[in-house]
Amino acid sequence: MSSENANNISILNANRQDVADEESVRQLEYIEKAKAQVSFMEKELGRKLKACVVTFGCQMNARDSEKLLATLKLVGYEETESEDADFVIYNTCTVRDNADQRVLGRLGQCSNFKKNNPYMKIAICGCMMQEKSAVDKIKKSYRFVDLIFGTHNIYKFAELLYQSLNSDKMIIDIWKETDKIVEDLPVLRKYSFKSGVNIMFGCNNFCTYCIVPYVRGRERSRSPKDIIRECEKLAKDGVKEIMLLGQNVNSYGNDFEDGNPDKISFAQLIDEVTKVEGIERVRFMTPHPKDFSDELIDVIANNKKIARHIHLPLQSGNTEILRRMNRKYTKDDFLNLVNKIRTKLPDVAITTDIIVGFPGETKEDVDDTIDVVKKSAFDNAFTFIYSKRSGTPAATFEDQVPENVVKENFDRLLKVVQETAKEQSLKYEGQVQEVLVESVNDHDDSLMTGRMSNNTLVHFPGGVDLIGEMVKVKITECHGFYFFGEKVE
Ligand code: SAH
Ligand code: SF4
Ligand code: F3S
Numbered sequence: 001m002s003s004e005n006a007n008n009i010s011i012l013n014a015n016r017q018d019v020a021d022e023e024s025v026r027q028l029e030y031i032e033k034a035k036a037q038v039s040f041m042e043k044e045l046g047r048k049l050k051a052c053v054v055t056f057g058c059q060m061n062a063r064d065s066e067k068l069l070a071t072l073k074l075v076g077y078e079e080t081e082s083e084d085a086d087f088v089i090y091n092t093c094t095v096r097d098n099a100d101q102r103v104l105g106r107l108g109q110c111s112n113f114k115k116n117n118p119y120m121k122i123a124i125c126g127c128m129m130q131e132k133s134a135v136d137k138i139k140k141s142y143r144f145v146d147l148i149f150g151t152h153n154i155y156k157f158a159e160l161l162y163q164s165l166n167s168d169k170m171i172i173d174i175w176k177e178t179d180k181i182v183e184d185l186p187v188l189r190k191y192s193f194k195s196g197v198n199i200m201f202g203c204n205n206f207c208t209y210c211i212v213p214y215v216r217g218r219e220r221s222r223s224p225k226d227i228i229r230e231c232e233k234l235a236k237d238g239v240k241e242i243m244l245l246g247q248n249v250n251s252y253g254n255d256f257e258d259g260n261p262d263k264i265s266f267a268q269l270i271d272e273v274t275k276v277e278g279i280e281r282v283r284f285m286t287p288h289p290k291d292f293s294d295e296l297i298d299v300i301a302n303n304k305k306i307a308r309h310i311h312l313p314l315q316s317g318n319t320e321i322l323r324r325m326n327r328k329y330t331k332d333d334f335l336n337l338v339n340k341i342r343t344k345l346p347d348v349a350i351t352t353d354i355i356v357g358f359p360g361e362t363k364e365d366v367d368d369t370i371d372v373v374k375k376s377a378f379d380n381a382f383t384f385i386y387s388k389r390s391g392t393p394a395a396t397f398e399d400q401v402p403e404n405v406v407k408e409n410f411d412r413l414l415k416v417v418q419e420t421a422k423e424q425s426l427k428y429e430g431q432v433q434e435v436l437v438e439s440v441n442d443h444d445d446s447l448m449t450g451r452m453s454n455n456t457l458v459h460f461p462g463g464v465d466l467i468g469e470m471v472k473v474k475i476t477e478c479h480g481f482y483f484f485g486e487k488v489e
Contacts, residue, residue, distance in 0.1 A: 050080040
């Protein structure tokens with residue numbers, strides 16, 4: 001079913017017999033053609049060729065990068081972390097302006113490597129490439145780029161790679177949208193024991209600040225059969241933890257027609273995934289508060305394989321700001337939902353995302369957000385400064401908030417977020433938790449680092465043989481966002 005890489009992680013869907021989708025078979029043929037090309041270049045250079053995949057952005061982009069890397073490895077490239085390589089691909093994010101700036105900075109530096117390596121190819125793909133202005137900028141000021149493609153045709157990477165290896169020109173292939181989902185693409189995951197699994201692509205919500213619906217297109221759900229089949233392949237390959245991925249997982253299946261047997265709810269889907277033999281823990285990212293059903297709460301309550309963590313993005317605690325963000329819930333709706341979750345699922349950690357500085361936001365509006373943070377007692381919160389994305393409705397709103405006011409509000413909010421998170425984390429001290437061991441500790445190699453069901457990290461004495469194992473750890477010390485513990489037999 002698979003071919004192995006240096007870390008003993010298999011490339012899934014590397015062979016024709018494992019691949020049902022016609023388009024994937026076509027791409028495997030391009031992999032063969034590109035492989036011949038790379039082998040020829042190897043002989044010319046007298047060494048193996050190296051490829052580097054650089055990922056910006058969310059779990060969805062990270063999963064896409066695992067597909068890019070699988071194709072590059074099958075074609076014959078060795079993986080490297082260094083951009084001084086023979087093939088470098090930037091998988092971009094454009095959710096905030098600083099993500100754009102980071103990519104362009106890295107891209108500029110990469111051109112220096114190309115000056116010394118005539119065989120080098122530089123590619124750029126992902127969400128930022130779905131914006132015409134970004135592609136225009138690259139065409140004008142980054143002429144050394146060899147290949148540009150977007151989010152909708154990433155499945156064609158093998159074909160585009162082959163074309164690029166045979167051309168001196170800049171190849172650009174961007175699609176406005178797609179209704180296609182290509183199954184069974186080769187994929188090489190980063191970790192042997194855990195994996196993301198896309199359940200849907202795109203977003204229909206059009207929150208007024210957000211670029212994602214424009215760069216990822218409309219919601220398209222994968223069929224439950226395809227999702228379960230992928231989970232079964234992963235489980236057979238040693239995966240114990242799965243994260244179901246989508247921009248709004250609770251609207252899973254809404255795009256299937258009534259009467260279609262594939263039309264099941266997200267709650268039913270997650271329950272099915274936990275039944276896959278070998279899967280011990282299932283997470284999901286991200287649910288939208290407006291669609292969080294009682295059915296889902298009940299399924300989580302009754303199914304201990306579902307992680308004790310819900311990431312529930314608040315964005316703002318002020319009802320009028322939420323209305324202008326097009327979030328479709330009020331401050332009270334959100335608080336009621338959190339109350340319901342805390343009552344029915346007392347052992348679940350709740351984390352959130354918050355934006356500060358949305359157009360028109362006043363100090364009093366931020367007070368509302370702070371009030372929600374205190375009342376919800378979030379276990380953690382990611383706080384972002386509003387970033388104006390051209391093409392989104394909010395970019396044209398008047399009364400954009402001055403930077404110094406945003407900064408002041410941001411600092412005020414952050415202080416409260418840190419206080420509530422610290423308080424919440426204290427409750428874990430003394431508890432015994434199931435921990436999936438992920439790696440050797442970065443700073444002390446006598447310690448192992450694992451992830452608790454609530455998604456926080458715990459460090460404890462142990463050996464490398466524990467990596468990928470689910471072990472019981474007693475939490476001894478709380479350090480805010482991480483813990484120390486001891487393995488119990
Ligand atoms: N689909 C997910 C999140 C996608 S983007 C959801 O609905 O929650 C991840 C986070 O980035 C968002 O939750 C939001 O807090 C933040 N974000 C999105 N657009 C932003 C913008 N223009 N400026 C600042 N933060 C933004
Ligand atoms: Fe963006 Fe809103 Fe869709 Fe999340 S739900 S991706 S914030 S538009
Ligand atoms: Fe960024 Fe695209 Fe994800 S814009 S957050 S990488 S969907």
